[in-house]
């Protein structure tokens with residue numbers, strides 16, 4: 001029986017491991033351990049998303065919590081190494097690009113445990129972003145690299161990764177989304193037109209001047225259309241320091257982070273989305289909702305080419321909004337079809353000869 005560890009610990013990765021968990025639990029040749037590193041721990045940020053995806057309680061909770069990068073990464077490595085030393089898995093599957101991803105990949109690889117990276121090959125070539133460092137390093141030491149789009153395959157080949165290790169499986173986030181899709185109809189959160197706004201990247205929220213600029217633009221947007229702003233804890237801390245909002249802003253509703261289903265519903269019923277998240281660029285593109293991404297670059301260029309995504313700055317945001325098409329176009333991106341987990345499972349049967 002093959003023992004597989006499925007790693008998670010931060011909200012964006014729950015939607016990546018859930019479809020794989022639900023497919024692999026029906027396979028007789030393997031058993032799984034769900035490992036939650038504890039990088040995210042707030043009920044709003046973590047538990048509600050986990051539950052919406054019908055994941056069972058994790059087999060191991062590492063409980064590392066927040067901290068500077070080296071400390072958080074180091075604590076995950078130490079805690080996961082202990083688990084591997086007690087019972088060694090045959091494969092460690094790490095999704096996405098958060099600190100827990102790199103930490104578990106490193107800990108496993110140093111114990112000569114096979115590592116698989118789910119969502120391999122995405123690049124924005126910006127090493128100022130912690131996630132880009134995590135992506136490059138995780139890919140470099142992974143034995144199996146499952147890519148979501150053809151640009152990712154190209155990036156890996158350019159970096160000299162052996163083609164045999166790379167398998168284009170598609171975007172597993174869409175598997176989770178497809179499972180929820182029947183539940184998206186029905187009334188949205190508001191009767192009037194509104195947009196969904198999310199913000200949490202250090203490049204946007206950690207610098208006071210940048211954050212102030214974004215919030216001022218947001219206030220202007222709220223004068224014309226409702227704004228729903230589920231606020232990430234990092235952002236909550238940052239806006240508190242600025243003393244924002246000074247007074248109630250009509251048209252703006254700030255909430256705690258939302259559950260997966262309620263968030264998708266909010267996006268589905270919105271006019272458009274403004275965000276700096278990676279996953280929301282994909283979800284909005286797939287649902288055909290215009291997405292304005294407050295970043296200089298994206299590691300998901302396919303959402304610009306085939307999806308609904310556009311890169312914006314606080315300076316260009318208002319102008320771009322004024323010329324946004326209302327039409328929702330549905331897009332067909334290869335292998336963004338809800339069947340990625342089955343392709344991963346089939347690759348694993350090949351690898352382990354079952």
Ligand code: UD1
Nearest residue numbers: 010011012039040041042045066067098099130131233234
């Ligand atoms: C992390 C990921 C980022 C991902 C994001 C999604 C890294 C480097 N970053 O960023 O790629 O897009 O998750 O949310 O891995 N906090 C809480 N409660 C929590 C978790 C965090 O209050 O449950 C606060 C703490 O003040 C913490 C801060 O948020 O210091 C940042 O958390 P952290 O996990 O370091 O990074 P994120 O910004 O969430």
